Amino acid sequence: MKYLLIILFSIIPSSLLAQESIVFGVHSKTAPLEWRNNGVDQGFNIELINRIGQLIDKRIIVRRKSFQQLLEDVHNPNSDIDVIAVVSPVNLDRKLNQSDPIYATHAKAYTLQGKALINNWADLVGKRVAIKKSAFVDVYLSGYPQNFERVDVDLYETGFQQMIDGKIDVVIAENFVARRLLPLYPSVRSSSNALIYGAFNFVCNGEKNALMNQINDALRQLKLSGEYDKLVNKWFGTGREKVDLTSTEKRMFSLAILVAVISAIGMIYTGFISASLRRHTKALDAELIQRNRIEAEISELSKQFQSVLDGIPHGVTIVNQELQRLWSNDNNIHLLVSDEFFYIDNRSFVLKTAVLDVLSSQSSFIADMQYQQQYWQLQIHPIAEDQVVILLEESTEQHRLRQANEEASRLASLGELSAGIAHEINNPTGLIVHAVSLFSAAIKDLTPATVHYQKQNPFWQVAGLQPQVAMEELSHSCNTIEEGAKRISRIVNDLKRYAMPHVADEYTQVCLNDVVQVALRLTANQTKYHQVTTMQCEPSPHIKGDAQQLHQVLINLIQNACHACSEQSGAIVIETHVEDDKAILSITDNGCGMDSATLKRITEPFFTTRRNLGGSGLGLSVCSRIIKEHRGEMQVQSSLGKGTQIRLTFALEQQD
Incomplete structure (x- = not known):
């Protein structure tokens, strides 16, 4: 053995034995960052730090520890860990030396299925929220006030399990870790958009500034050369996220066995029912022929019925x-x-x-x-x-015929009554006017005698009043009686005109624009307090009629509009135009308007809403009769508080 070691050391280059090493601490089992497949450490962070080690001529040693242990080691200058990869919030810096950003990520809220979505931080108020201790979410929240009940956990798995057990309401977790865990916790779902944005960084202890500078230089070199982009595409490209192949192979094998069993059962069942299907095929074919024949007959009948219904105008x-x-x-x-x-x-x-x-x-x-x-x-x-x-x-025609019939019945009886009343009232009214004229002349002649007699008899009184005051009162009373008698006379004349028939053959060609101008001149005293706008068609439409009667109609309508409008903001629009073969005269105001009950009665004789202001209720009745004698039509549209539009329609007359 001793000789074998001597041989090995003699084979290994001395430069490799003397090469410095960097201990890279990892904790994650999450693809595609740091994970292990068949005992081999791999992932984006590991491959990137290995390539950085090659550029700075340092050997990379991967050492796995828990996340909490790695955080303690990186703060300890004497630990065996040189570099770790952690997530930092984008708007906060860690106190330790950290590299340029490696890769972006985010954290968001996770809740149980069926719970309400989390739209922002305000939705967390009053909830129990799990935060992984020392993770980048914890770092982010350390600088912000928390309006929820915080529950610290060591792992996101712990937070998900406590949420299933009902101990907490929400887990705020980093995206990559949560995506790995969700298949293991099917009752948990993503419930918000990103709440915190962060970036992966390499982090060193403060005593190793030189090492971090070398790492940053190498990282920038990889980015400039495009090699960094290739690594990103390899591990994070669309459809290229890495998975645990061993567990996947086991699941696929189990699934294949299940599919094979189901297929075998399906083949047996298919063989069983195929025989039954063959027995019923002939019967079904015969039934299908019969059904097709019946459906064709029904379809033909349906088309006939549809054509009849489509032909109905209603x-x-x-x-x-x-x-x-x-x-x-x-x-x-x-x-x-x-x-x-x-x-x-x-x-x-x-x-x-x-x-x-x-x-x-x-x-x-x-x-x-x-x-x-x-x-x-x-x-x-x-x-x-x-x-x-x-x-x-x-039912427009039926409705108008019904209205015309009802109005004709009322007007026929009222016409006869009006003629009789007018005749009976005219005689006493004439006597009153004649007597009042005599009284006025007598009072005027007696006034000097009264003055002379008062000088002779200073205590003389007339009806308990001083003679001068009494004569003034008598003169005022005579004027009042005369005005009342004249008003009665006007009403009687309206009644006569209302009951008086008119011969249409006497009509001549009338210019509607001239009717408007004459009516405006005669009502200038009433319209001066309102904004009056005229829109007259050119050339002016002509109709066959009586100009004086049409003046009376428009004057009455203008006066009614003035009464309906306020003096401060009253607006009246008078318009003439042509539609097809019809001449149109309309008057619109923004006054108080009328309710439906009033609209039904506006053309009834003696109906008025201005009785206490001197209205007789005959104006629109006479207007309605005049318009009908001209073979015209009056349409009224009105709404309370919005105003009224009266539209007069006549047959258009070609100019001579």
């Missing part, structure tokens, strides 16, 4: 309680989900609510609806416990 749709469309002829189905589709009384419509009400009560639902300027009838009928059929039919 919308027909079948939906379930989740509003999934089971069938539809696609006619006007878009209305059901439109925000402009609402009940006729302006209540909003929600399809799902209506469908659920029908299904819960198992009774049909029928309602009149409005969409823009159109009216629709909506029907929802239950056809199963969770299905309904929705029928949608336009």
Whole structure:
């Protein structure tokens, strides 16, 4: 043996025997950093430090110890460990000498399956969080306040097991280690994005500054030469992460045996059922021929039925309680989900609510609806416990005919009554006006006599008042009576005009723009407190009608808009334009608006919301009659607090 040693030493070069060595301490069993396969130490860190050792002419000795022991050794100048690889937070420096960054990593939160995700540090408040003692997470947290209950562990495996046992809630672990451990703990999952970023570094004791300088020089040389990139691609490239081949081979062998057993059982079972399948093949073939014939007949009948339903102009749709469309002829189905589709009384419509009400009560639902300027009838009928059929039919013409019939009935009776009332009121009103005129003249002539008589009799009084005061009161009373009589006369004239028929043959060609200009001039005193905007079509649309009556209509509408608007922010827009073969005159304001109950009655004679302010309730009634005599149409849209738009539509007349 002695001679053998002498021979060996004589064979080994003396330069190798004298070569300095670096003891590289490792602790990880995690691929691809530091791991062992079949007793051979390998991994990215080991291969990198070996290549650095070659460049600085030092032999690398790999020595495995626990993580805690390595940390103690690297702080001890007399330990047998020279260099270790650890992770440092990117924004913190360790007190020991460390190399340039080797490779980036991060730490994040891990919880049990089913627990809430961790979006940031604030989600850890009040939780029990496992931290590996002296790991880079521990180093990072030493400089930050902690609002959670910290539980120190020696290994991440310990933290995962304590979390499964219910002793802690969260483990904050370094990425590479956790990825190795997750297959061993299937109830644990990654629950956050990266919370801490770090980088692998080689770390030396403070007494070995020269060694760290050599390591950094060699590391930079490897990076410049591209050899570092090759190592990174080898160990960290996509799809190239290293695994424990021995354990993998054992698992694959066990899996292969299991697959072979299952295959054998499958072959036996396949042979058993193949015989049964052959027996049923002939019967199935005959049944298939019969079924194909029946399906063809059903398909033909379905096509005929579908063509009939598609030809229906009304919308027909079948939906379930989740509003999934089971069938539809696609006619006007878009209305059901439109925000402009609402009940006729302006209540909003929600399809799902209506469908659920029908299904819960198992009774049909029928309602009149409005969409823009159109009216629709909506029907929802239950056809199963969770299905309904929705029928949608336009009823605009029927609705307008019904409204016209109702209004015509009211106006016919009111017209006869108005004519009689006007005649009866006119005579006493004329007497009042004539008498008041006489009283006013008499008071004017008696005033000097009153002054003269008061000088003769200083204590004389008229109706308990001083003569001068009494004469002023009498004069004021006469003016008041005269104004009241004139107002009665105006109302009587409106009643006469309301009841008076008009002959359409007397109409002439009227320029709508001129009607607007005249009405604005006559209402200038009312509109001066508001912002009035006119948008007039050029050339001006012409219609056949009576200009004076149209002036009366527009003046009434402008005055109503002024009454509805506030003086500070009132805005009125008057517009003329042409749509197809129709002339349109519209007036829009941003005033107080009207509710649905008021909208239904605005054209009724004597209906007014301004009774206490002197309104007679005949203005819009007369306007409505004039527009109908002109074969026009008045549409009113209004919402409380948002304003009103009145749109007048007439037949367009070609200019002479």
